[in-house]
Amino acid sequence: MRLRSFEEGDLVLAIRRPIIMSKHMGNKFFSKWDGPYVVQEVYTNRAYKIVNENGLRIRPINDKFFERYYA
Template identity: 55%
Template sequence: MYYPHGNGVAQAFNKKLYNILKKVVSQSKRNWHEKMEEALWAYRTTYRTPTQITTYSLVYGVEAVLPLEVQIPSLRVVVNEGITTEEVVHLRLQELDSLDKQRLNAQQRLECYQSRTTKSYNKKVRQRSYQVGDMVLAVRRPIVMNKKGNKFVSKWDGPYVVVEAYTSDSYIVVDQDKLKVGSINGRS
């Protein structure tokens, strides 16, 4: 549950959506659910650096026509108004044919981006491993930083003694009274 690498994509999306909602919600912050559609539209039509394309175009094979482009006709809207239905169908089929290639390119760019990000992150990480009998501290979960009166409370629990160590950086720990605390993840 507290292993961020396990659901990183979902966490990244939620963080981005939260930041967008903060910008579109009024001062009361009680109507956030009413602004969800706008926030999702903004997310889906915004260029993503990792894929170098919008998520909307990855789904539909074409960039979204923004409401402003309809009110004040853009070149793209004007050009599409002058073509026949048969030409529209032909163009749409071409767009859909190129969609698989766009998705593959986006996937490759995303993998390269993730590789660079992981490499950059791993430069800063100090790998640690613990043996049976080592004393360790564990991060207190959940970390609550905004509560009044908890400003000086430690972020760490323990010390604990490692009683079992697994190859996946998981450890079974007990407290000083030899009461089993449970398993902890050594990576987070």
């Protein structure tokens, strides 16, 4: 397992929820990633609060559902 850490202000992509991905989407080119989001708060248990470009807050999410976004 690789350890990742993100800081406030980092851009990340979040995986779409597994329950959504388990259904057949009908298009193999449908992206499993959503974003980019900005890390707003960092918690001690590898959880992060993220916001989208409109400032809409997403509930805290674990870093295993993230990938770094490179612009």
